[in-house]
Amino acid sequence: MEIKYVAGVDIAKSDFKVSLVLGFSDREPKVLGSRKFKNTEKGFDELVSWAAKKCKLDLPLSFVMEATGNYHEKLAWYLNLNSHRVSVVLANRAKSYMKSIGHKTKNDKMDAKGLAFMGAFQHLKEWEPMSKGLYQLRERTRLLEDLLKVETSLKNRMEHAKHTMIIVEDAQQCLQEAIDAIETQISKCREQIKEVVQKDSELARKTEFLTSIKGIGPITAATIIAETNGFLLFENLRQLTSYAGYDVQENQSGQKEGRTSISKKGNSHIRRILHMAALNVVKHEKGAFKALQERIYKKTNIKMKGYVAVQSKLLRIMYTLWHNEQPYDNQYHRNCARTVEGDPSQLIVEQKVA
Template structure:
């Protein structure tokens, strides 16, 4: 007799593959069906009709999707509105789970079945959609990031032209026009982000706590808040570290000790913006961040390892300020966030290994 249903959904841009599992009292799973659907509203409707035909008993049911850019969001929102229990797992977690099953091949059907197995065996966090303001904020911050990347690219091309063999006046003028247009768009989107935060009183207060750290600007706070859905995706500092890709990956076996590094299997948007903020807090000698950077640098011999340790600790500090609704005060913070600091010590030791 089945005790639970689980549906694994492997998403792509055009379509998605589904595997429907049932789990019995002995813990055995049985495939009740698998099928592909279009990644569109019409496909969602046909998918609903398909899985309802197989839900012959009113049993707990989990819908497990892998986070694939934005391709999974419309289906997740559709299922959420239907009152279903939705779980969205990070790609690295899904990959590691599939490896643990001993699967050697990879295709859409295998991935969907693995996700369904994960939903049947594990207690996954229930997905909650972004609020409208945070969804808009995330779209704005990602657009801002894309503009910054293009701006840097065009600036590099413009500099290269100064060393070219032949004068390329038309290209140089075109690049100058493009640079001015991009810089204007950046100013406009930054103003829009500021207005959006200002209109939301609760968000404005929370962001003010985060920006009370000298070196953490409005854009840094906006990106961190938008990418974590107001930190609703994490419940402690360790989860936040993993979500952002700052969890430490060791490389050693027996007497051999390889280089230790962070996994980078997480949200790259957070790491990018925190990198710039970490440079600022070290330069301004905020709290003990400068000492932390220097200490790790002296032990490891790698300056960037020191900055990575600062990035991880700074991100956790912002999480603490958001949760406790307190402004940053160096002396008081060092005392009140003792637990947070102790939590980072083990990671700091790992970052020093090489």
């Protein structure tokens, strides 16, 4: 019988709730206590001291937390650097587990307890921190995304200013100066992203596998790599699809058959960058991507559904290329791609991942 201590951590921006249990492999864990701490280094020190006092037996202690944006990262880094075992689980996986054990109440204390139970019963993968290069890459790709949003907003405002009944020239001049400044920052940010990738020879080498897909540029590849920590969070394609919010939600009951759509409950940065990528690959490539888009458009009469399916397929293929360390073969993927029966938006790439 395996016995271990597990601390479930439900973390937010300013604080986090912890539930500590003594876990057994053959029966329900025993709750030893729960407490709230500040999400600061002082709070981290207090957590470790509190857990040490509670754990009186000479047994391993592990910490389990959700991947909540970047709020969990400081604590995960702190525990990892201090030689504590940490597991970071995807939010959708934690949610599914809570449902499976019958947790109906939703609050910080119950979420922390559920995570502790999950760690007690399951053998969770130990968390691996992002490299410094990937952290820099993620910060810069997210900065670029924000700069592009500001640029779009300013250009829309300029277009409006040009068509008002009374033209205010100094207002237009101010807008143009702001647009010029933001475009300079966008160009600078793009170059910095490329520099971060090129400084890491292994990262640069594997990025080339992703950009071997015609229509996938270095910025798109860098964003996907940064947002997935080099795909380290995922054990299979299904987890990746769900993490990005491409998992399909059905709306059907009895005779009623509503509209099927993706959940969008996932990483929005991935979906945003793949939106334009999907348009590019359909435009530039005459094989599997274009065929998929046209097939789903013909079936649903909704163009965007076809492009969303292409986005999902792109993400899956990028995962496969990254792990298999090989460039994209259009002919191979066209022959080996199929859709899940009854659901054309869920495309599976039948390629074994090493």
